[in-house]
Amino acid sequence: MKQLGIVGQSVKRRDGLGHVTGQTQYVDDVFYPGMLWLRMVRSPVARGAIRRIDTARAEALPGVVAIVSAGDVPNNWYTILGLIGVGPPDEPVLAHEEVMYQGEPICAVVAETEDIANEATSLVKLDIEELEPVLDVEYALNAEAPVIKKWGSNTFIYDGMNHRRLRFGDVDAALKQADFVVDGTYRLSPIEHVPLETHCCVVKPEPDGRLTVHTNTQALYFSMDNTAIILQCPSNQLRFLGGTVGGGFGGKVDVITEPVTCIAALKTRRPVKWRWTRREEFQNSSTRAGVKMEYRDGVMRDGRIIARKVRSLQDAGAYHRHSPYGAQKHMANVGGPYSIPNVWADVYCVYTNRQPSSAMRGFGVMEASFAIEVQMEKIARTIGMDSWELRMINAYRNGQMRPVRKVVEDAALVETLQAAAELAGHELPAHLRAMHSNDTGEQTGNHAYGGGGSRL
Amino acid sequence: MTVTTLFTPRSADEAVDLMRRHGSDLVVLAGGTIMMPMINDGALFPRQVMSLRRAGLDGLHTANDHVEIGATANLARVAEVNALPPLAEAARTVGGPALRTMATIGGNLFAHPPHGDLGAPLLALDAEVQLAGGRVLALEDFYAERASGSRAGTELVTALRVPRPQGQSVYLKCGRRQGNTTSVIAVAVQVMIGSDGTCSDARIALGAAASHPMRARRAEEQLRGRLPDGEICAAAAEEAMAECEPFTDAIASDWYRRKMIGVYVRRALEATLSIHVGQ
Amino acid sequence: MDTTTVTFTLNGTTTALAVSPLTTLRTALRENLHLSATKAGCSQGGCGSCTVLVDGEPTLSCLLPLALIEGQEVTTLEGLSTRGGLHPLQEAFYDRFAAQCGYCTPGMIMAAKALLDRNAQPTREEIREALVGNLCRCTGYLPILEAVEDAARRLSQ
Numbered sequence: 018m019k020q021l022g023i024v025g026q027s028v029k030r031r032d033g034l035g036h037v038t039g040q041t042q043y044v045d046d047v048f049y050p051g052m053l054w055l056r057m058v059r060s061p062v063a064r065g066a067i068r069r070i071d072t073a074r075a076e077a078l079p080g081v082v083a084i085v086s087a088g089d090v091p092n093n094w095y096t097i098l099g100l101i102g103v104g105p106p107d108e109p110v111l112a113h114e115e116v117m118y119q120g121e122p123i124c125a126v127v128a129e130t131e132d133i134a135n136e137a138t139s140l141v142k143l144d145i146e147e148l149e150p151v152l153d154v155e156y157a158l159n160a161e162a163p164v165i166k167k168w169g170s171n172t173f174i175y176d177g178m179n180h181r182r183l184r185f186g187d188v189d190a191a192l193k194q195a196d197f198v199v200d201g202t203y204r205l206s207p208i209e210h211v212p213l214e215t216h217c218c219v220v221k222p223e224p225d226g227r228l229t230v231h232t233n234t235q236a237l238y239f240s241m242d243n244t245a246i247i248l249q250c251p252s253n254q255l256r257f258l259g260g261t262v263g264g265g266f267g268g269k270v271d272v273i274t275e276p277v278t279c280i281a282a283l284k285t286r287r288p289v290k291w292r293w294t295r296r297e298e299f300q301n302s303s304t305r306a307g308v309k310m311e312y313r314d315g316v317m318r319d320g321r322i323i324a325r326k327v328r329s330l331q332d333a334g335a336y337h338r339h340s341p342y343g344a345q346k347h348m349a350n351v352g353g354p355y356s357i358p359n360v361w362a363d364v365y366c367v368y369t370n371r372q373p374s375s376a377m378r379g380f381g382v383m384e385a386s387f388a389i390e391v392q393m394e395k396i397a398r399t400i401g402m403d404s405w406e407l408r409m410i411n412a413y414r415n416g417q418m419r420p421v422r423k424v425v426e427d428a429a430l431v432e433t434l435q436a437a438a439e440l441a442g443h444e445l446p447a448h449l450r451a452m453h454s455n456d457t458g459e460q461t462g463n464h465a466y467g468g469g470g471s472r473l
Numbered sequence: 474m475t476v477t478t479l480f481t482p483r484s485a486d487e488a489v490d491l492m493r494r495h496g497s498d499l500v501v502l503a504g505g506t507i508m509m510p511m512i513n514d515g516a517l518f519p520r521q522v523m524s525l526r527r528a529g530l531d532g533l534h535t536a537n538d539h540v541e542i543g544a545t546a547n548l549a550r551v552a553e554v555n556a557l558p559p560l561a562e563a564a565r566t567v568g569g570p571a572l573r574t575m576a577t578i579g580g581n582l583f584a585h586p587p588h589g590d591l592g593a594p595l596l597a598l599d600a601e602v603q604l605a606g607g608r609v610l611a612l613e614d615f616y617a618e619r620a621s622g623s624r625a626g627t628e629l630v631t632a633l634r635v636p637r638p639q640g641q642s643v644y645l646k647c648g649r650r651q652g653n654t655t656s657v658i659a660v661a662v663q664v665m666i667g668s669d670g671t672c673s674d675a676r677i678a679l680g681a682a683a684s685h686p687m688r689a690r691r692a693e694e695q696l697r698g699r700l701p702d703g704e705i706c707a708a709a710a711e712e713a714m715a716e717c718e719p720f721t722d723a724i725a726s727d728w729y730r731r732k733m734i735g736v737y738v739r740r741a742l743e744a745t746l747s748i749h750v751g752q
Numbered sequence: 753m754d755t756t757t758v759t760f761t762l763n764g765t766t767t768a769l770a771v772s773p774l775t776t777l778r779t780a781l782r783e784n785l786h787l788s789a790t791k792a793g794c795s796q797g798g799c800g801s802c803t804v805l806v807d808g809e810p811t812l813s814c815l816l817p818l819a820l821i822e823g824q825e826v827t828t829l830e831g832l833s834t835r836g837g838l839h840p841l842q843e844a845f846y847d848r849f850a851a852q853c854g855y856c857t858p859g860m861i862m863a864a865k866a867l868l869d870r871n872a873q874p875t876r877e878e879i880r881e882a883l884v885g886n887l888c889r890c891t892g893y894l895p896i897l898e899a900v901e902d903a904a905r906r907l908s909q
Contacts, residue, residue, distance in 0.1 A: 476774040477773065479756070479819050481819070502817075504815075505816060505817070506797050506815055510797055510798075510815065512774070513795035513796065513815075514795065522773070526820050527820075549809075568885055569800060569884045569886065570863065570866065570882055571800060571803050571811055571863065571866075571885050572797055572812060572885055574806075575816065652880075652884035653884045
């Protein structure tokens with residue numbers, strides 16, 4: 018074994034000394050002479066048609082320098098996954114005709130101090146005709162629900178269909194053959210990341226016409242490219258500076274501060290800072306998607322799960338952001354790390370008039386894992402089998418075909434469970450200790466090889 | 474906050490004078506832990522603010538039968554008033570040390586439920602509120618006056634007079650976390666047991682279970698004159714559940730609050746009895 | 753604009769600042785004095801990232817108007833290291849990986865300092881109680897508790 022220099026060593030954090038001395042720089046630590054402050058006016062209602070935005074009283078407040086609204090945005094669409102072909106563009110950078118969630122940004126006030134900007138936002142008069150919102154994923158699919166997306170559906174359209182499909186084997190036939198059918202419905206509320214540092218962006222216009230952008234995004238190039246698309250400028254006009262993010266967890270991957278702050282800087286020809294309040298971070302920043310998951314598993318007496326039928330509704334909130342991708346990942350993972358020869362999944366990316374959800378720590382997958390593992394417990398109790406045994410019988414093995422049509426390589430779940438049992442002081446019976454990731458179907462009484470066959 | 478003036482009166486009289494002159498335009502800060510978050514959040518934009526920090530209202534005087542606590546005494550000090558166990562316990566479990574350095578007992582009376590943890594133990598101890606100008610009223614009446622929108626909202630609280638407990642007293646708080654947590658509900662009880670072993674008097678006070686801290690008087694009736702045992706405690710808990718008026722918020726639903734009132738009133742009563750039995 | 757001049761001691765040095773009337777201690781530190789160690793996590797008193805010491809007591813600087821600490825002593829994280837060296841709390845946090853994003857770290861260290869100044873041999877439970885007003889979203893808290901225990905050991909040597 019080669020002697021390695023760093024792998025296997027305990028290495029102190031490069032930024033550790035900065036953190037413990039308070040010298041680490043965060044975006045809110047950036048100040049420029051003459052810097053202005055931006056605060057956002059946001060929709061008070063979940064859904065509505067904008068009739069009029071009256072900024073006269075706000076503009077009259079001494080110290081207010083500019084208002085930034087939809088008309089100031091060169092290309093008023095934010096579609097982060099547009100870069101990988103997801104569409105159509107659905108999220109305005111600043112709302113103009115309608116509002117689709119409570120807290121949606123409508124217009125920004127830029128002023129000499131943050132306090133003045135804040136007070137000015139309360140002076141903007143919004144005339145919004147409230148419309149019936151869709152606030153629940155099941156209701157969104159109901160024929161009676163208002164259709165809130167402009168393509169005529171409350172779901173993302175995947176290849177002409179209103180859901181993502183996974184079809185592997187013959188699930189209905191397998192369910193009929195199963196000794197037990199175990200149903201479970203699992204719901205997850207949206208979860209907010211609560212990074213200690215809120216979103217923050219500082220933009221300084223440079224004499225050569227470029228913009229220097231300090232941002233605590235987790236995705237510097239995504240942010241720069243999307244900002245360039247929104248500003249309709251070549252990306253070499255932008256100089257994006259990232260650095261230490263005071264907690265992201267997926268909550269700082271949307272391009273949610275840079276474009277408007279850039280426009281404010283261009284409009285005023287002065288540096289501008291926009292820092293979010295904790296309230297905005299909780300109520301307006303993206304969250305993990307809420308989701309409703311329905312699982313139906315067909316199980317044999319000997320513990321083999323031979324069928325899984327899933328219907329899952331992901332709550333994307335008002336706009337795409339990363340949800341069409343999250344829903345797709347979710348679909349790919351409904352089998353879990355188990356070998357199930359017949360799988361059917363319908364996964365819907367549903368739009369509601371709620372805070373848009375986006376990325377968070379394994380989004381799409383973690384939700385599936387939660388449902389799957391609780392479902393495994395339900396199965397174990399239903400058929401009267403030990404939990405460890407149930408998992409180890411069904412754990413995927415090398416060479417098996419997964420529902421997403423990929424052959425398993427480098428499987429290690431069996432070995433991981435064995436190691437976990439030892440660490441937990443749980444003694445596994447001999448036949449479970451004898452299992453390994455390369456054992457064949459005959460030994461475990463398990464699973465399909467090659468194409469998606471149904472082994473009953 | 475485009476505040477033009479921050480007043481720091483050096484006495485209650487000076488403070489009252491400022492309140493009279495500026496009326497409802499004046500925002501009053503005791504510890505600042507209620508008003509400053511609102512100002513920071515842009516929920517209000519005051520022009521005149523008055524701090525009571527230097528108004529000399531932070532005295533603490535322990536007498537034979539009561540403790541007089543100045544309105545701006547901070548929770549860190551209230552947490553050490555061993556003469557008033559349920560009050561000290563409540564103060565200990567508000568926020569963290571830094572918050573307790575700043576939050577005051579007087580300010581706590583103005584906190585909006587589910588905040589305002591000191592209300593329940595103060596009610597259970599028959600606390601009185603002293604207002605500038607000499608008026609004294611029972612805390613229960615203070616809450617009632619504030620709720621009805623009448624006088625007590627505009628007068629300056631200068632101190633609380635809190636009798637030492639005559640019976641056994643317990644404070645229990647139900648929160649979603651183990652510390653630094655807003656109350657789901659809180660319960661404070663004081664039970665006086667006579668020489669014949671029956672309950673001569675009882676106080677059962679509920680926090681975060683209504684629009685302000687309240688006495689559960691029907692629950693108290695279950696105890697008076699009776700030999701308290703598990704069944705009596707359970708009956709009192711049932712009454713408390715029925716007479717509270719819980720609300721739903723981000724912390725808990727009204728349903729859950731009501732259930733927890735039942736659980737915690739029973740636990741608190743049983744705890745006072747075991748303290749009594751242990752003596 | 754109305755300003756008020758406030759004189760106080762900051763990390764051992766007498767400091768006078770002209771600020772608008774309700775400017776908080778935190779804003780004064782970060783924006784007037786460019787001492788950015790003290791953080792701005794919530795402005796509600798809920799996260800503890802703005803914790804500093806005022807006359808040795810842990811205090812939420814986001815809720816405290818500077819004008820109210822006239823004549824008092826303020827200690828921030830910047831005042832902790834002496835002559836360029838690290839305070840044992842800083843060493844312990846560094847050695848024990850008690851910081852990831854670093855945002856809660858200044859508040860945590862100041863809250864821990866307030867504890868160790870009063871109680872040189874705290875139990876794990878006492879440390880937990882002392883830090884209960886400081887939130888961390890990255891570390892899961894255990895490395896922080898261990899770092900404070902470690903610092904207490906170092907200080908006693």
